[in-house]
Amino acid sequence: MSTATSPAMSPATSPARQVAAPGSLRPVADGVYAFVQPEGGWCLNNAGLIVGADVAVLVDTAATESRTRRLKEEVRRVVPGGPEYVVNTHFHGDHTFGNGQFAPDSVIVAHEGTRSDTAEAGLGLRGLWPDVEWGETPLTLPTLTFRDELTIHDPSLRTELLHVGPAHTANDVVAWVPARGVLFTGDLVWSGVTPYVLMGSVTGSLRALERLRALGPAVVVPGHGPFGGPELLDETEAYLRMLQRLAEDGKRRGRTALQAAREADLGGFAGLLDAERLVGNLHRAYAELDGLAPGARIDVGASFAEMVAYHGGLPTCHA
Secondary structure (H helix, E strand, O other): OOOOOOOOOOHHHOOOOOOOOOOEEEEEEOOEEEEEOOOOOEOOOOEEEEEOOOOEEEEOOOOOHHHHHHHHHHHHHHOOOOOOEEEOOOOOHHHHHHHHHOOOOOEEEEEHHHHHHHHHHOOHHHHOOOOOOOOOOOOOOOOEEEOOEEEEOOOOOOEEEEEOOOOOOOOOEEEEEOOOOEEEOHHHOEOOEOOOOOOOOHHHHHHHHHHHHHHOOOEEEOOEOOOEOOHHHHHHHHHHHHHHHHHHHHHHOOOOHHHHHHHOOOHHHOOOEOOOHHHHHHHHHHHHHOOOOOOOOOOHHHHHHHHHHHHOOOOOEOO
């Protein structure tokens, strides 16, 4: 199975539906906002809004039609005409399914690899949680792509898009607002939520975090969970360092990724949401110990099935 697709699960495995509270747009600096969807679990991602003198940039969208409509309403309170640009930090549907509600009025921007992966993945994420009220989420691909860096210029507030993957996926982009010290990390950084690197790289994530730390951000808006400061970079790195230790120990003792996850002492990380991601993360860490290149293809379907086994059922989605 492609790393860009999501394995479909039977509706019988779906947990009872509980819908999370709607997200809200919160100021984090002058002209810069974070759209936060608590508590940040599966498909409850964050987005960002950067409002300059002439140009507004939206960073990521949302998973469902209704959640994207909420995002759009919140954005239009600040920018009545809507953003000129929408940036996709990576291809996952919770960050891209809402593109269609902004295009063609807004230009959709992404890394060229993200565009390819978005096309390949399609709407496959919807098949994982058939009870979610996805609504209309037409597949809407980016129309402007880049390879390394792209700057969206505004007289007062420029936005720098930096390609820093492979990390969470094979191609990840962050949005950096240097004049305000605000960094939108996409799913490179997590807050109160278990990181997920199955489709990207453990070592690549650690390299990316070092690059982000060198920017000197004052405010960090993660892909999921509450925003904060540079301590969020440290917390994500600490989890990944623990992951590497668990992988090395598990390989040495001849444990499978699932066995190692079940035996793991997560210590201070035991309270993170979506702990089942540890299994998928160990699959990636094991593969890298065996020499797999960062971002190279891996069997996502088999790994996700083991995550379900670890969780005791389909992971919960409150979107």
